[in-house]
Amino acid sequence: MISYIIRRVLMAIPLLLGITILSFALIKAAPGGPVAMLMDPKMSDEDKVKFEERYGLNDPIPVQYVKWLGNMVKGDFGTSLIRRGVPVSEMILNRLPNTLLLMIVSTFLAIFISIPFGIMSAMRPYSKLDYSVTVTSFLGVATPNFWLGLMLIIVFGVQLQWFPTGGVSTLNAPFSIWDRIHHLILPAFVLATADMAALTRYTRSSMLDVLKQDYIRTAKSKGFKEKKVVIKHGLRNGMIPIVTIFGLMLPSFIGGAAITEKVFSWPGIGLLFIESAFTRDYPVIMALTVISAVFVVLGNLLADILYAIFDPRIEY
Known part of the structure; x- marks a missing residue:
C-alpha cells in the first residue's frame, strides 16, 4: 500500500x-x-x-x-497585485480555515444523511419512502446552489430571522461556538445539497444490486435480522461505487464553495477566488488553482485507499 x-x-x-x-x-x-x-x-x-x-x-x-x-x-506564491505587498500565502492561510470548516461540515452532512436514506430506499424499493427520497434527490440535483442559497436567505434570514444572512460570525461580538454554528448552518446545507442528492441515488442503486445477491438471501434464510444483514454484509460490499463518488465530492466542494461563499459572504478561499478573478489578480488565481488541483489528486487517492479498506479483495 x-x-x-x-x-x-x-x-x-x-x-x-x-x-x-x-x-x-x-x-x-x-x-x-x-x-x-x-x-x-x-x-x-x-x-x-x-x-x-x-x-x-x-x-x-x-x-x-x-x-x-x-x-x-519554494513555497512562495508571490504577492498580490491588487493588495500590494500582501503575500498570497498569507491571504490564503487567513481564509483557508473558514473553507475547510465549511467543507468538513458539508461532507459529514452529505454522508450521514444521504447514505442512511439511500439504504432505506433500497430496502423498500417502489414504496412511498422510496418515491419520496427519489423525488427529493432529483430536486436536490436540479436546484442550483445560488438559487437555493438566496431562497433560504429570504425565508430563514429575512422573513423568519432564524439565521444570519451572511458572514462567519456576528460583527464585533465576542467569540462564541454557537454563533459560529449559527452562521454555518445555511451555507453548509446549501453546499451539501447537490452532493447529498447524488450520493443518495448512488447508494440506493448500489445497495439494490447488492441486496439481490445470493449471499444476502442465504444470510436472511439463516434467520439473521434484516438490518444486520444489510449493514454488516450488504453495505460493505456496496460501498465501492459510493466511495468513488465520495472521492469526487472533495474537489467539487471547492467549486461549489466559491458560489456558496459568494452568496453568504463567507470569507473563504472560494470567495477569494471570485474576487481575484474579477480583479485579474494572477498570483492569487494561480495559487488557488494549484490548491484545487491538489484536492483533486488527494480525493482520487483517498478513494483508492478506501477501496482496499472496504473490500480486502482489492490489492495494490
Whole structure:
C-alpha cells in the first residue's frame, strides 16, 4: 500500500505541472489585466513601463511562468497585485480555515444523511419512502446552489430571522461556538445539497444490486435480522461505487464553495477566488488553482485507499 501511494504521488507531479502550464496560459490569454485596473489613466508611458517592470509583467510569458514555478516550488506564491505587498500565502492561510470548516461540515452532512436514506430506499424499493427520497434527490440535483442559497436567505434570514444572512460570525461580538454554528448552518446545507442528492441515488442503486445477491438471501434464510444483514454484509460490499463518488465530492466542494461563499459572504478561499478573478489578480488565481488541483489528486487517492479498506479483495 505504501509503495502504491508513493507511485501515485509521483504520478501526480507531471499532472499538476500540466495543470499549472495550461492555467497560466489561459490566464495570460484573458483580455484585460491587473495593470489596466491599477494604473492611473494619467500616468505617463514611462511610469507604466516602470510599473510593469516592478511586477515582472513585461517579461515573456514563458519567463514569467518559469519564475512563478521556481518560487512556487519554494513555497512562495508571490504577492498580490491588487493588495500590494500582501503575500498570497498569507491571504490564503487567513481564509483557508473558514473553507475547510465549511467543507468538513458539508461532507459529514452529505454522508450521514444521504447514505442512511439511500439504504432505506433500497430496502423498500417502489414504496412511498422510496418515491419520496427519489423525488427529493432529483430536486436536490436540479436546484442550483445560488438559487437555493438566496431562497433560504429570504425565508430563514429575512422573513423568519432564524439565521444570519451572511458572514462567519456576528460583527464585533465576542467569540462564541454557537454563533459560529449559527452562521454555518445555511451555507453548509446549501453546499451539501447537490452532493447529498447524488450520493443518495448512488447508494440506493448500489445497495439494490447488492441486496439481490445470493449471499444476502442465504444470510436472511439463516434467520439473521434484516438490518444486520444489510449493514454488516450488504453495505460493505456496496460501498465501492459510493466511495468513488465520495472521492469526487472533495474537489467539487471547492467549486461549489466559491458560489456558496459568494452568496453568504463567507470569507473563504472560494470567495477569494471570485474576487481575484474579477480583479485579474494572477498570483492569487494561480495559487488557488494549484490548491484545487491538489484536492483533486488527494480525493482520487483517498478513494483508492478506501477501496482496499472496504473490500480486502482489492490489492495494490
